[in-house]
Structure formats: structure tokens, C-alpha cells
Amino acid sequence: MELRGKRVLVIGMGRAGVAAAKLLETKEVRVTITDQREKKELREAFKGLEGRKIGIEIGGHPLELLEDTELIVASPGVSPNIPLLKRAKEKRIPIIGELELASFFLKVPIVAVTGTNGKTTTTTLIGKILKKEGKIVAVAGNIGYPLSSCIDKDYELIVSEVSSFQLERIKTFHPFISIMLNIAPDHLDRYRDLNEYIGVKNKIFVNQKRSDFAILNRDDPHCRTLSLKAKKFFFSREELELEEGVYLKKEMIMANLFGRSQEVIPRKEIGIKGLHNLENALAVTTACLILKVGIDSIRRGLREFKGIPHRMEFIRKVKGVRFVNDSKATNVSSVMKSLASFPEPIILIAGGRDKGLDYSPLCPLVKERVRALVLLGEAKEKIAQVFFSIRRIKMAEDMKEAVNIAFKLAEEGDCVLLSPACSSYDMFKDFEERGEAFKEAVRKLK
Structure with a gap:
């Protein structure tokens, strides 16, 4: 998408919104950013925008902002039901999210991790293992480092946590590897019902091709039945021997991938504990093997990683x-x-x-x-x-x-x-x- 010279409105002055506005400014876009909060609540945002040629509107979202606007970038936390977005839809102004905006400019493969639970742990651990392997990797997305901050850097690969709020507004976002960890009821204050929430989560796969990969939880009824273009690999903790995938067998993590069967690590040696973290470790192993990470690096990463703050x-x-x-x-x-x-x-x-x-x-x-x-x-x-x-x-x-x-x-x-x-x-x-x-x-x- 050619954006140079266009008028773009960014809604929301959190990390994602500020990163999107800064990216747009570097691409010679006429950009304005708006937030309904007052200046005293936005000190960090103002610091990040200091010295930039970016218009700022705070304390509300006046409809006048839509005049001459050619594209809207809405931050993940912005409700689709605010009057400004409703009016924009009536005027047929295109609305995308920060994730979609960043994907216009990214030129490296993306490993995208979603699911109701376990996203941050899985994303972080994949990134740590890849970095230990010597790869130049960004760990980004819904994890405090927006994808827009990764543009024009020398990364070989992006590992991105992706939330349902981010997936709502994608159109072309295309991961090389998509991971669906699990599905359970969540955010039903935002979605009509569980089916709508699941539909949004499934958007992570829509732009994948046959040359891409989807990693799915075989133990989750929703993930088990998905029909996708991408090559599917399952993981399972239910002592279920998979023809292609990563699974638990007699307390040993086993991998059957690309015609090769191998032992990975005994369950008791994994640094993060609990059944949910076993599932995360299985997903991490699958992704790293697809990315051709050495088995010794995977073992070391699974042993050494002790988890993330605020999660157990x-x-x-x-x-x-x-x-x-x-x-x-x-x-x-x-x-x-x-x-x-x-x-x-x-x-x-x-x-x-x-x-x-x-x-x-x-x-x-x-x-x-x-x-x-x-x-x-x-x-x-x-x-x-x-x-x-x-x-x-x-x-x-x-x-x-x-x-x-x-x-x-x-x-x-x-x-x-x-x-x-x-x-x-x-x-x-x-x-x-x-x-x-x-x-x-x-x-x-x-």
C-alpha cells in the first residue's frame, strides 16, 4: 500500500498507537494521533512523540478528525463501537490495526502466536531459544514491543504475540508460522458470543499459503478440526503418538517432523511447571524444529527458562x-x-x-x-x-x-x-x- 502523502489518523496513544504514528511519519505520511485521555495521563506518549511532525488531539475523538482522512489505524484496545469509528465506517474510510500497518512494511518472516492462554510465555521462549542459536530476532507484538517498532531494523525473523483485538482488523497480515495454543471463553464483554471470538482468533490463518505452517493443539476440540491451507503440525500432551507433530510419551517429549523421530527432553527437566506450560513447551519445540533450530539449543532453552513475570x-x-x-x-x-x-x-x-x-x-x-x-x-x-x-x-x-x-x-x-x-x-x-x-x-x- 502506498501511503506517502496521505492523511492518516491513528486512534489511541498507547504503545501500539505511538509506534504506528512514528512509523507513518518516517514514511512521509501526514499523520494525526488522537486519544480520549487528558495530557496528564499521556506523559509517556508525549515523550515518545516529542519533536515529531505528528498532529495530536486529546481529551476526546471529535468527528471533525475524519475530514480529509484517507486511512485510520486503530490501536488494539480501541472499541469498534466508538462514535468516531462508526462514522468512519459510514464514510467508508478504511480502518486497519497497528499489526496490519506494520505488516505492510515488514520484509522478514513472522512467527505469530495466539490462543486464549500461554501466548506471552510461548512467544518469549521461542525468541530466547532463537537468540541463543545466534539468530537476530525481535520478540514483539502484544508483549510491550509493537510490531511497528521492528520496521527498518536488521532482524532475520519476528516472533509476535497476537491478540484477538489485533486480529480483528487484519486484511493482509501473513505469518510464515501461525500458532494456536488453545481456545476458551474470553473477552465476552467485547464479542457477542464465543463463536465470534473464535472467528476472530481464526483470522491468524486466513492469509497463509501451502508453503506456510500452522501449529495446533491436538487436545483442544476447536484446534483439532480446523481446515487450513497451511501445512498443519499438531502438539499433544495426552500420550497420543502423532504421525507428524510433537507429543508426550511416557513423560518424554517426542518429535515426529519431516520424516524424523527423536526424543527431545524428559518432562521433569522442563524449567516451567504445570500442565499449561507443558503445552507451551510442546508448541515451542514444534516451532523451533520447523525453523531448523538444533535439538541441543531447544533442550537448553526448555531447561533454563523459568517463566515470565506475573504468570505463576x-x-x-x-x-x-x-x-x-x-x-x-x-x-x-x-x-x-x-x-x-x-x-x-x-x-x-x-x-x-x-x-x-x-x-x-x-x-x-x-x-x-x-x-x-x-x-x-x-x-x-x-x-x-x-x-x-x-x-x-x-x-x-x-x-x-x-x-x-x-x-x-x-x-x-x-x-x-x-x-x-x-x-x-x-x-x-x-x-x-x-x-x-x-x-x-x-x-x-x-
Whole structure:
């Protein structure tokens, strides 16, 4: 797409929006960026745009911004239902996302990772293994480093985490390898139902060709039945020997790819623990073998990687009570996997902004593994209604109070687990800020 000289409007001044605006300016585009927040909330964005020939409109999205606009780049977090985008659709102004914009200019292969849970862990670990192999790789996308920041750099390959919000607005985005880790209900405050959410996730495959690869979770009913143009490789943890794929057999990760069968690593040697992380490790192994990474580099990476912050992150033990930060668990499926990973009784800290999810599937695990719940945030009353009859519940006004209550409820040998099942935006900037608040409160315990 030829953009030089065109008028382009970028909506949203988060990391992705600012990166998109800066990229457009370097391509001699007449660009304006807008955000409904006020300047005091946008200090980082203004710092990033300093000295640039970029128009800035804050405090709202006036419809006048659409005059002479030839293209809109909407940040992932921007709802498709805001009046500005509705009016743009009426005027038939093309609307794309930052991911799509970046893909216009990228000239290197992309490994794209999506799924409801496990994206960041999988993306990060693939990137680490490739870098240890000596490849010049960017780990980007929905992970804090926008794809637009990768343009005109000397990367050989991009490994990108891709969210459903980013996939909504793609048209030509074309990964060489697409990975679908799993599908579970999420973001039902944004999508009409699960089918719409699944449809958006599946867009990761639409532009792939027969020469590309799709890596799919054989144990997930949705992934198992996908019909795709790309060459499909499955992974499975269910002791299912695959003709082509990576799987678990008698506690050993095995790979059958490109006519070669080989042992990869014993499960017990993988650095990240839990069933969900076993699936992530299987997906990582599949991708790295497709990319012709040496088996020794894969083994070393799987052994050495201990996980990412805010995902099953051990903080400290206080008077015999373990504290674990799982702030990234923003949906029910993720919390289920977390609860299933602990042998000891749990004091669960949950709540935040509701995403339209049904919390009742958690009941069996809560009954089996959770001693008490401490709830906070906008969704606390809704969550309490689900669990009040099976477990003791306490309410908290902020994270510090939640941690203090949980510590008082805990007994020696218990685990206090922050695993919210909700987004963080009611009380925090993002899940990272929520996790840091938890860690700070835990550090102050005596």
C-alpha cells in the first residue's frame, strides 16, 4: 500500500498507537494521533512523540478528525463501537490495526502466536531459544514491543504475540508460522458470543499459503478440526503418538517432523511447571524444529527458562505461607489451569473488571483446592454469588488489604495465589501494574 502523502489518523496513544504514528511519519505520511485521555495521563506518549511532525488531539475523538482522512489505524484496545469509528465506517474510510500497518512494511518472516492462554510465555521462549542459536530476532507484538517498532531494523525473523483485538482488523497480515495454543471463553464483554471470538482468533490463518505452517493443539476440540491451507503440525500432551507433530510419551517429549523421530527432553527437566506450560513447551519445540533450530539449543532453552513475570511467579514465603503472582490470569480457563497446578491449599485473591465470563466452571476446583477467597474490584459481587455457598469469602477494597486478609486466613503450608479471572482496568493500568501492587504488598508482610 502506498501511503506517502496521505492523511492518516491513528486512534489511541498507547504503545501500539505511538509506534504506528512514528512509523507513518518516517514514511512521509501526514499523520494525526488522537486519544480520549487528558495530557496528564499521556506523559509517556508525549515523550515518545516529542519533536515529531505528528498532529495530536486529546481529551476526546471529535468527528471533525475524519475530514480529509484517507486511512485510520486503530490501536488494539480501541472499541469498534466508538462514535468516531462508526462514522468512519459510514464514510467508508478504511480502518486497519497497528499489526496490519506494520505488516505492510515488514520484509522478514513472522512467527505469530495466539490462543486464549500461554501466548506471552510461548512467544518469549521461542525468541530466547532463537537468540541463543545466534539468530537476530525481535520478540514483539502484544508483549510491550509493537510490531511497528521492528520496521527498518536488521532482524532475520519476528516472533509476535497476537491478540484477538489485533486480529480483528487484519486484511493482509501473513505469518510464515501461525500458532494456536488453545481456545476458551474470553473477552465476552467485547464479542457477542464465543463463536465470534473464535472467528476472530481464526483470522491468524486466513492469509497463509501451502508453503506456510500452522501449529495446533491436538487436545483442544476447536484446534483439532480446523481446515487450513497451511501445512498443519499438531502438539499433544495426552500420550497420543502423532504421525507428524510433537507429543508426550511416557513423560518424554517426542518429535515426529519431516520424516524424523527423536526424543527431545524428559518432562521433569522442563524449567516451567504445570500442565499449561507443558503445552507451551510442546508448541515451542514444534516451532523451533520447523525453523531448523538444533535439538541441543531447544533442550537448553526448555531447561533454563523459568517463566515470565506475573504468570505463576513465586514471590516469597512468609511464616510458611507461599505467595504466587498470577496477575496475567485474566480469564476463567487460565485460573483453572493455575489452581490445578498447586498441591497445597490455596487462599485465592480474585476479581477486577468483569469480561462477561461465567465463573461457575471454577466451582469444582475451588471446592477441591481453595480454602478461602479474597475478592476485590468491580466483579467481586458477581464472583461472590458463585462461590458463597461453597467457600469462605472476604471482600477487600485494594490490593494491600487483599494481601493482608489472605495472609491472616492462611495457615502454614498454604499458598496465597493472585489469579484474578478478570481484567485489571478497573483499578490498574494493566495486569503488570496489578501484579506489582501484589508483589509490593507481599514484600511488606512481616
